[in-house]
Amino acid sequence: MPQAMTPGDLVDASRHDFQHGTPNHSGSAPGKQAELVVRNPRLPHITQGFIELRLLVSRLVQDSHNRLQGMIGLLAEGGRSDGDKKARIIEHMLERRKQFIKLLVLTMWAKNAQAVSEVIDLKVFLDTRQEIFHRVVWNLYEVRRKMSYARIPNPDLDTAVRVLSTGRANTAMTRRYVPPKKLTSGETLKILRDLNTLLSLRLALHEKLPPYFRDYTIASGRVTFTVADEFEADLSIGDEDPTSQLYLVDFRFIFKPSASTLPAGRIRDEVERTGNKILEQKGLEGIYDYLHGFVMTDKICTLARQFQIMLTGRWTENLVVEMRKRTLVVQYWVSRVTEGATKSWIEVGIKRGTGGRPSHVGVRWIRDGKAVQDQEVPLDVAVLSAENLIKTVVAMHTKHILTSIRGRLAHSPVFPLSAMVLTTHSTDSFNSSLKLQLTPSRPIKFLIEPITGRFALHPLTMVSTHVEAAMNNSPTGVEEVIIRLKFVLTQEEVETRARSMGWEVLKVLNIRKEELKGFFPNSTKYITYLRRKGWGKEWVVVMVLAETGQTWWVAKVYEAPSQWSMSMALEIPVQGEANATYGFLGNLEKISSAMITLYVNQSVLVEKGVQHKLQPSKVADPKLTIPDLYIRFSSLIRANWGIDVLRLTFQGLGTEGKCIVTVLGRTKEPMTQLGSTNISAADSDVSFHPQSGSYAIRFNINVGESVIEPLTEKLHRIERLIRFVAVIRRFKLPCLDVSLGRIAFTYDTESNSSAEVSFSGDREMKLHLPPRSPHIRIKGFLEHRLNVSGLETVVMALTVTLPLLLAFERIEAAVGDRSDGHVFVLSRGVDWFRIYYRRLGVVLDWQLQCRKSVLHWFVRDAASSNPESEAEIVGGEGRRKAEELKGIWSGEVEGDWEPLKSGAAAGLREVGALAWKIHELIYAGRRAIS
Template sequence: MPQAMTPTEEVAKAPTKPNTTLEIRAPPLPHITMGFVPLSLLINRLVQNSHNKLVELIDSLQGSGQSDGEKKLRIIEHMQETRKQFIKVLVLVTWAKNASAVSEVIDLKVYLDSRQDVFHKVVWNLYEVRRKMSYARVPNPDLDTAVQVLSTGVATNSMTRRYVPPPPLSSTEILKTLSNINTLLALRFSLHSPPPPYFKDYTISSGRATFKVEHEFEVDMSIGDEDPTSQLYLIDFRLAFEPAAGAPFPENLKNEIEGRGNTVLKSKGLEGIHDFLHDFCLTHKINILMRQAHEMLQGRWTENLRIQQIKRTLVIQYWTNRAGEGKSWIEVGVKRGVAGKPSRLGVRWMREGKEVKDVEVPLNIAVLSAEELLKTVIALHTKWILTGIRDRFSPLPLFPPSSMQLNTHPTDSFNSFLKLRLTPSRAIKVLIEPITGRFALQKPGLLASSVEGRINQQPGQIAELLKLKFLVLQEEIESRARSMGWEILKMVVVRKEEFKTFFPPTTRYMTFMRRQGWSKEWVITIGLGDTGECFYVSRIHEAPQQWTVSLNIPIPVNGALDVTYGFLANLEKISASIITLHTITEDLTSRSVQHQLKPSKTADTKLIIPDLYIRFSSLIPRANWGIDALRVTFQSLSDSGACTLTVCGRTAEAMTHLGVVGKDIASADSDVSFHPQTGSYAIRFIVPVGESIIDPLIEKLSRIETLIKFVAVIRRFQLPCLHVSLGRIGFKYSNDAHSTAEVSFGADDNNDTKMRLHLPPRSPHARIKHFLENSLNTSGLEIVVMALTVTLPLLLAFTDLESTPPNQRDDALFILPRNVDWYRVEYRLANVVLDWRLKCRKSVLYWYVQDAAVAGAESERGVRGGEGRRKAEMLKPLWCGEIEGEWEALKIGAAAGVRGVGALVKAVDALVRRPIPGQQQQQPQQA
């Protein structure tokens, strides 16, 4: 079969003509190379693909648990598939031998197709000319009339009658026509063609039906025929959302919509026109948002947005320059309708590289605004970030719920912030700048600025806010502590080993403070960490390179940890009490005294200070006058830093016998108060911080014990108490005005523990005060009181003898006390010495007087020899009972009872001073 020749070959084989004729050559065909792929590349790709699949097959067969039959079946399938591919390549290789001829056929085919397109376009253009010429028909020209008008310039009536316009319609006819159309439309939509659900909202008026789709469009349609099956025609179309509502359409776009709309109405009816206009509105909304987004790039959002449109999806990336986390953007596109609902505009939110599915981004389809949409998404993103920060800090005691306040706004992130209370007087607001996405801290400061910069460099470092709280809190604590007289110890650096031992592992910052007046080894340690503030009383010692901690006592803090001035004042009280109580407990431990710390019973909840209980019998052995418990309570701290401690106890028996005198105890000794009815007592100590009170406490308790013993003695003798205090007791042992005594006991300023006896200047016992004091310190008050009462009549008699006026005395009298129960009376003129001694016979006390010159008396040690002394012969009548009285004659002396000794003294004195014959004349000379 002969092959067809190409135009080039036809020209080449055309019969030759003489040289005089013009030779016409056909132009060369355009050579087509677009879309050609080298055969070598195709073969290489096939070989590589076959090898890869073979390797995959081998790997899958080795690791699978298939049987040999299944493995063979898979190998066969692979080989068959590979064989088909190589057969195709073989066919292509065979055709490639005629590649040049095939290429020419392709060029010819393309050329013929282009010619055919030209023919079709010519036919179409001729058809369009014919269609448009139908509107260009005009009446035949009236040459006669034209000549007349042009020549005369006037048109006659006969001329104008030829162009009679149609009669105008009246208003009634117009209204009737429109009413008929309205009726036809109502019947059609009610009976014949009910509108779809999307077009339920429609009105019929002025010969047209207006269908409304909320927030999308309004379309006017009418009919051109009474037939209910005839086509509806689109008359007008309006957008029903801002900012497009009321904006004029370009004429070409409006004509295009009407033309396509009528075509859709003809073929698909109301459902088709709704879908057509609905898709147009969705696309138009996306384009409007696209245009608004580009306008935002020209304003303040410059360099902070990236806008891209992929088909009918608008992508807006925000916070493009934010460091750290993944990128964030929104996608505005068409979402497919479900459950019979039409498609709609939807927003897909990608937050830091992850799609957010649990939050639906609100999109206002009635008033389109790309900026409002973006601000809403940024506000949601800001809320998510701030909520995450709050949730992260909530479990930490460092940020209780009352110290965090989260305010959010649905559309404006400028009004969204997280307020963190760093200290009682300082707080910051954590904000996120909506355009750039950078963190901002208000109020700005040096510390806040540095933390803000670090967070913006790496937004995940939210822990920098904790560091800011630590730094601000530490700065405020130190500044307030300095203003209150504390010393901030910046040079103290604790070793890491001891730091892990004594402090929580979450501690990040440490502050060491010492109050003026404290010992150098005691400090307050404030630790700041994730778990909050912690306070300790620490005992530190300076080492060659670092400091060592030997003791760390937690300070109990109640309530919110607001380090105000009041809190620091309470902290000083608590720490001072802990240091002092610890020193006391160490002292008690060294003395092997039983003790225990228990919670305080005070009502002040801000000061959690324990009470120290001491076992009384362990502190004061062999003392049974008090109950077996002493309570040491911290009371206050003076302005100078001294601690006031109170030791409370109770006696085993009530001290009601003191009566009203008990009030004098507290007034006389301001450090001790006593309640006689209950036997309770309280001892106050004012000591420096860290000083023990055990030694002064023992001394005070010894005084109380002595007081109790002394009061018991006075009570036993039924003597009235004149004064009672912890160091002194005064009493009256006779009705005589001068028969009072006062005993002082306890250590004085010189640390002298010797008891003293104080007597009034004219006391009858002044002459034996020294002997009474010795008896007081050796035998106790009971012996002294007994001595006072027993010796009182004798001493009063002696006082009466000495009180005789000198002009009435006829002899020199000397009274020498040798002891409490022994007195020597010397009459110098009579040269007589008498001894008055207290004797006991059959448990009865009596005073015995005898002559010192008697042999029995002279032989006693301490009596001056009897040489030169004469016996008291004048007293023999008394010794022998010749003189009777309230006494008993003993031949060598006389004895009288305690109360009747005064009469005996007077009788003896009268006999000794009686004048002697022969001496009356000499007396004046001697005088």
Template sequence: MTQADSRGAPPRTINHTNSMANSTTGGGDDATASMAVTKKRTEIEVRAPKLHKITQGFVPLQQLVNRLVQDSYNELQAMVESISSAGMSSEDKKARILNYAANTRKQFIKLLVLTMWANDAAAVSDVIDLKVWLDEQYRTYDSVVAVLMEVRKVTGRARIPNPDLETAVDILSTGEPMTDVMKRYVPPPELSSAEILKILRNINAQLAVRLGLHEKLPSHFRNYTIGSGRATFTAPDEFEVDLSIGDESPESQLYVIDVRPLFEPSIRPLPPIVFRELEARGNQILSQNGLDGIYDFLHDFFLTSKITTLMRQAHEMLGGRWTENLKIQQVKRTLVIQYWPHKPAEKSWIEVGVKRGLGQKPSRLGVRWMRDNVEMKDVEVPLDVAALSAETLMKTVIAMHTKHILATLRDRLAQSALLAVPGIMTLEIHPTDSFDSYLKIQLTPSRECKVLVEPITGRFALRPPSEKAARVEYDMNGKPFNVHEALLRFKFIAMQDEVEHRARSMGWEILKSLNIRPEELKHNFPSNSRYMLYMRRKGWHKNWIITFVQQDSGESWWATEIVEKPTQWSISTAVRIPSKGDTNVTYRFMESLEKMAAALISHFVNSRELEQQNIQHRFLPSKVIGTNPLGTQIPELYVRFSSLITASWGIDVLRISFQGLATQDGHCTLVVTGRTKQPMTQLNSTNIAAEESDVSFHPQSGSYAVRFVIPVGELVIPLLVEKLHRIEKLIQFVTIIRQFNLNCLHVSLGRVVFQYSDDPELSAEISFTGEDAREMKLILPKDSPHIRIQQQLQYSLIDLGLEIVIKALRGTLPVLIAMDAIEASLPPTAQADDLHITVRDIHWFRLDYQNKKYVLDARLHPRRGTVYWRINDPAAPGNGVAVPDRVVCEDLKRLWQEEGDGWEALKTGLAVEDRAVKDVLMRCHEVIWKAPPPQPPQMQPQR
């Protein structure tokens, strides 16, 4: 019979043919007997057992390829990031690249082998199924053999004993067996409870007398109890042994009744084979060495049992999460467990063995700890001998090692001034669990990290996890001797991120692309600078930035002036921003920093400008007491007035003070205060315009203040000079206006509007900017009668001043009103050349009637301590004015002879007061307008 293939091979058949033939007996040819031979064919079908299909643990090849590719890419990215760090040497970078290439090649070679096997995946799967089936058969065979051996051991005593011939002869000869034989074959009668209790009490009494009087008890067996016919001796946390006697004689041997372990984990009761061995050996030792010997024997046995238990537990740990992270070895009775075997440092392990007892103390289990290949002689490793746990022991030792690592790391980090601040580092230690032991470091005011040591692998870990924390972990575990450097870098990076985040949210722009040569950085900043962050407040001058510098001694902030060059930026000036208080980068700190930086930059650029112009100045502490998170006060800049401008109207001290940030667009407020030598009472009733709120006066004391709102980094000195000239002009103009008792409609630093007549609509505006008189401008309303002479008044304002302009405005007003009235009286039919009014001078006006060839002048003249208007015909002889192509209007001669209220006749003209100018000019105009044009002269005939 053959077994068919279980993979679908056709079954085989076995044919059995049974034939039976009977031969014919007899003699002769005629006696023939034949029997038909009957054939019977039997077919038996035999099939192989169906193999169980194994699919557990199979992984699709595609998934394996995808994971390997993804892992390779992740490791490549981590390798590129690690070699990009500035602290890695070129040799380390090359080693890191070769390492990555070698490991990746190994993985892909394995993948290639698996890919080749995948071509015969079905056959490989069949082989696996067959291998599993064969292993099951082998286990079945082994089980059968074991069962048979056990049956043999159990039935060994059940065999029938050999015949007792001696007893048989005795019975056959005497008819009764001997007494000893009866005891051997016939069981004694059962004892009653009272008899058993009596026997046990007797044994207890015998034990008490013997142990109290005759036995010399070892010091370790002085703790015993007697009961139930036995003495129970206890070795704490080790074992209990029950001993009893077999004879009343004090010299008789004690016997072992029972042995029980007193520690966990242990088997209770002991397995029979173990107990029988202990019983046999124990009784032998009791007969030879007594109680001392049995204690030493059991003590050594259970110490060895404890070490074996710890070794078994350690091997069980290897099958769990500690896989490949422990190395276990037993040397005689010493258990050696190495932890963190893959950590690139000195090796660490523990040795669990028997320590020799000192004096009366027995030997005991002890732990020898080798930390980083150095024995820790002064450190006692706790070991719970009552409840054995290899994992608890390892956790305890690792927790102690973790404490040493974190404490050493803390002490090393505390040497840096950056982390020497009290409270910035906190060490928490758990005695048995490394996951609860950590070193907490305050990276920034709002961010902290916890440095942990993973108990299984010994690798450093950072919590909370992040992308940057993962990079730092990689460096910490790759370079164990530079762990503190990696953490310092992490603090620098975290602080830089914190500052960058807060600065962006407060309107700062981060200058990532600013390229400055390292030589200039070393020249302007501390030599131990590690990280720098450049940022500028939006609205500041483009050449001024804030540099956040991180060095080993702490952080510092610098106001930096940069200059753009063809290829890169260059540092012109770097001034450290003073800070004495809390430097935690909070939002309040950033606000104070912006204020301090703006003040420092503003004072620096202005003092530099004053120094370049040789203007005397100096800084003095501020008189205003205020709170500042930076712990410093902003000084004030004092400037000598007489060296700034050429003027004598002001006290020789100007104070420039920083008054904070004005707006959210990066502008700051500077206030310049000064004082005039004389009180400005002329401004006492002057209404300073509200829109010019940047200037304020105190007329009684002569004090004034000028407020400037400028971008940080801009100069205020040129603006101040202009403002001072404006103040000077303002004082002069208002003084002149008050001298004429005129009403000021508007007064501001750069603009004065006043009313020069009783008519409120007759006003004039003077705008001025600074020292240059040519920048003064006279502005008149569109319907003002002085529009006709505005240009002449402008020239007079620049050349002669406001006093002359005011006199001209008041003196020419009647004439100009008359001129407007004359033009308004012209009929609609009047032609363009009928009348031209021209301005010969600011005090000389001419009416030119071109179509009629007539002219009329109105000129302002002084007379008898006052002024009057002289109105005459310039074409008439005796006026001293050449008027070509114009003739005398004869009709005006009659008017020159008249006198009236407000004017007098001058034969060739009239002297007219202001109040009569309009009426006189209107009469003269009417006379000329009605007069007929002159007749051309008649030609005389020639002879």
């Protein structure tokens, strides 16, 4: 016989079967009936809401890393004491310790994950059973409550006496016990029509309708009042008496989300009971107030339920929802409050009606701890949406923050309005942004994350990551952080573009801050030193980034024994926005080169005591504000041939970065004496306009060089040129070439004799003659006369001495290498020549003298004028009187000359014939003696 099983054995067996999933049949002997075993149901396995441990660990590590970076960025900022920094470090470490302790506990529980999971399944199963038990109790309570209406009424003794005494009962009383006959369709339709008529008459004649019950319809024996976006109420009557009570038949919500009608139950019964009581006491006014308040309360509760659902989603830990009586309080951007900002929340409640408007559900907005009075938060009461409401408030708050930031930045010279574009959206803050043009190539969008309220920058870079952390750690100083970001990016971009354009970025130029305060604004944050290749090391361009804006300066520096120092700084007048584009840097090079050039020239003029002044340029480039330097002509050079104003103008940059400077002036008299001579073609640095007397001098100099010295030299050369050309024109000599440094002319067309004079500033003038020029022999004397007496004397000397010198050349060519001796022509001056016939012993002196205001050449025998010279030995030969020339001296030999007893005189044109005749007579007499 098998042993009987105890209840414990049965439970163990059922557990075994539940675990292994196989039926348990007792009975090993065939033919015996198997015992029926009760199997326990399989517990439902719970997996919803589970998070993998590795994902939890990775998120915690990432969050710790992000918060550590934020704290490091915060500690790197200035203005915080060591105590504050230590407190923040300790607070950060304690918070992280709590989180990792929680992670440790979860890790220890994870070792028994299977057992924990089974416990969770069991806990859920038990909670479900407990809920069923509570529901059974509640249902029993409802049955008990409803049975109270099903009791038997007390005996009606009056009716019983009437029936027993008279044998018949009151018809009205019998209706309580005898059910009436069922109405036919026609009777029902007639009753409904009668009710419709009675309701129409009553509402039109006897009832005073509230202003909010003017929208109604009458049908099916009831009147339906409609209150927009709130409810519909069906009322009817129970008597023809116009003073009888109206009854509440039905009630429906007409806003969303809501039930189309109140479900049967305690709430519906309460609404009907209270509504009918109010209709009896206060009529339509009272029922409207009651239902209106009921609906508004339900709307607030609906929003509260929606906010509670939102707390289980992505808004978790970012909203605080609280009900205070009939007011719903929702705080948003909760995490932002811990980072230094004040609280912001909305209050959804019932606002009192004003101006004929009934009370309504409204929103009171407290922004950053202050109630907003000038803005009303829109609330869609027809379709309630908590998420749309909070998104709208967040979008309005985002717009306020972005607008405030733009307004504060607009008051700063750093950000012009053209560099800021504000885009807002009424309901979606993701589409609200403030676009800032930090540099010409780096725009950035300033955003606010709608759920957390944290600031965000797009696109995200290494620099903007630290800036974003700094903004979130100090929400009240966002503008300062943005300005600092702009300065950092501007400095980086300027340095990059400047290097690509050939500028040097001087990182080693260390100048004391105390010294810089004397030149630059006190609010200076960043300074960048640049130098163009080819400039002297003492000149730099300085970009200053300060709270007052971005400015550019030209500075002069020098290297002190220990560091660099600054001796001068001039602000560069930048027109428009100083965005460091390539075009801007090109213009910056021009204007800085111009300022350096003007400053250097002005310094030289001050040193020389020359009167000058700066005035705006007459031909102004809108992108370049470069003044002109006006110089007093008479103060620069001691001359009166020019108008007393010289205008020095910067014309731009040439090749290799050299400055092109033009000096404009005008002579007092037109330079028509230059005629059509194209001086500009010969000297490209100077151009003339003879009719007006204007001239322009062009200089191509290095940056930092002065043009005052070369200008003075060129003015002297212009003066000489004008004077020399006037001399050439007065003598009616053809000019071969004219320039500022030289003038070439022909002084005799028959012999094609020409000369050239070169001059440069105050240095000595040079006379250049062709190799075979007859005046080569007196070039030294002519050059001396040129520097002492000027070109007029030289030209006159060239013309008056040419016939005689040509005759000397003819004589020398005729004598050649003859055996009877050579002829020597000795120059003792421009107006005195001595011709010596060596073998013949004859010496003649030719002198230019003025006789009766007319120039004549006088020839004399040197031996006759100086008898003692007969014994003089020259080259081994003695001198003698030229007896051969007595015929000329006495006039026996006739010609175009005048005898003078011991000599002769001839005009400038006849002197050549006289010299040749003398030469012939001397050689003829020599042959006669022989």
